[in-house]
Amino acid sequence: MxxxxxxxxxxxxxxxxxxxxxxxxxxxxxxxxxxxxxxxxxxxxxxxxxxxxxxxxxxxxxxxxxxxxxxxxxxxxxxxxxxxxxxxxxxxxxxxxxxxxxxxxxxxxxxxxxxxxxxxxxxxxxxxxxxxxxxxxxxxxxxxxxxxxxxxxxxxxxxxxxxxxxxxxxxxxxxxxxxxxxxxxxxxxxxxxxxxxxxxxxARTPGNPAPTPTPEEAPVALSKNDVAQAVLAYREPRADAESKKAGRRIPDIHGYIVGTYQAVTGIASDVKKILTLLSEKKES
The missing domain is CATH 3.40.80.10 (Peptidoglycan recognition protein-like)
Structure with missing residues (x-):
């Protein structure tokens, strides 16, 4: 408020x-x-x-x-x-x-x-x-x-x-x-x-981009736009029809991409929380 x-x-x-x-x-x-x-x-x-x-x-x-x-x-x-x-x-x-x-x-x-x-x-x-x-x-x-x-x-x-x-x-x-x-x-x-x-x-300084990782640190990852485009481009109509008939999501490449992306971002968020807690504990 x-x-x-x-x-x-x-x-x-x-x-x-x-x-x-x-x-x-x-x-x-x-x-x-x-x-x-x-x-x-x-x-x-x-x-x-x-x-x-x-x-x-x-x-x-x-x-x-x-x-x-x-x-x-x-x-x-x-x-x-x-x-x-x-x-x-x-x-x-x-x-x-x-x-x-x-x-x-x-x-x-x-x-x-x-x-x-x-x-x-x-x-x-x-x-x-x-x-x-x-x-x-x-x-x-x-x-x-x-x-x-x-x-x-x-x-x-x-x-x-x-x-x-x-x-x-x-x-x-x-x-x-x-x-x-x-x-x-x-x-x-x-x-x-x-x-x-x-x-x-x-969590970063206003307006600044994220630090550029070294080649050793750089993750192999899709960008936000890559994920959005992949999800939109590769949804399979057949799997959608089967999902509707079964009353649940039948796995297809759309489901795989979305599920994997959600899992990875969830893990990244959890790791960030853990690092924050460890940092606070160290400072105290």
Whole structure:
């Protein structure tokens, strides 16, 4: 729980984290707060996909809104190339209604890998526009449209920037599908993975890349984009049909890649926790 950052501090936090930012005219005062509904205190960051194609059109929609939902629809639009376009500030129409149990878990940062599954949605839930920063990410949201490495990196940096500014952990970064039971965004990457990437970044100096390992230390590993592309490219329709018929996942290359990646990232997270505990014990 915290008071929202000023627009200037918000911008400074993004830039300090190494984000590439484009400021659109009037973004600092383009807000829905004038509707009479408040913004703040804030508790976290919600990540969305736009279901749109083309950066210019996406930015325009997120700034101006559409029939039935006036803009701004987020604070920043994260384009395919990783550029963050600032289109509004203050209260924005991005999160809508969501589950109060999720809000409590995010506020307390008290959950495990995922927040509790939401049981309410946009029309019957708690006001999320008041409680969260929001980033709309340019993607068709069909599970096929790729998430370039530069875009995933920008999402990670934006989440880390606000967590660092507020003293939050990565558990304050959630997806829209984790907030509302009638949403499925972002689709194409896993939010637990994104929180892991944000946590790793928060453990480093703001804006700096991870240290380059020596050849002896360098792991043989897939990049985030490699994993995303492999999962999307190699899902087998036959295995999907068999899985549906059997009522469970029939192993295929998709399942193998996802399962292996989840296991490895889980082990890496556990090792990091152990090293942190050993370091704290040593210092005490």
């Amino acid at each position: 915290a008071n929202p950052l000023s627009a200037d501090r918000f911008l400074a936090a993004l830039r300090a984290e190494g984000c590439t930012v484009v400021e659109h005219s009037g973004w600092r005062t383009h807000t829905r707060t004038s509707s009479g509904r408040p913004w703040g205190p804030v508790h976290g960051v919600v990540i969305h996909h736009t279901v749109s194609k083309g950066t210019d059109a996406t930015v325009r929609i997120c700034r101006d809104g559409y029939v039935g939902l006036p803009g701004p629809l987020c604070h920043g639009v994260i384009a395919k190339d990783g550029t963050i376009h600032l289109v509004g500030y203050g209260r924005t129409n991005h999160a809508g209604g969501g589950d109060p149990d999720v809000l409590a878990a995010v506020t307390d940062e008290s959950y495990g890998t995922r927040p509790p599954a939401p049981n309410v949605g946009n029309t019957d839930g708690t006001d999320g526009n008041r409680a969260f920063y929001g980033f709309e990410c340019e993607n068709l949201g069909d599970g096929v449209d790729p998430w370039p490495a530069a875009q995933l990196d920008a999402i990670e940096r934006a989440g880390a920037a606000l967590c660092r500014a507020h003293g939050w952990s990565s558990k304050s970064v959630i997806g829209h599908l984790e907030w509302s039971d009638d949403k499925n965004d972002p689709r194409g990457f896993r939010m637990p993975d994104m929180r892991t990437w944000v946590a790793i970044r928060l």
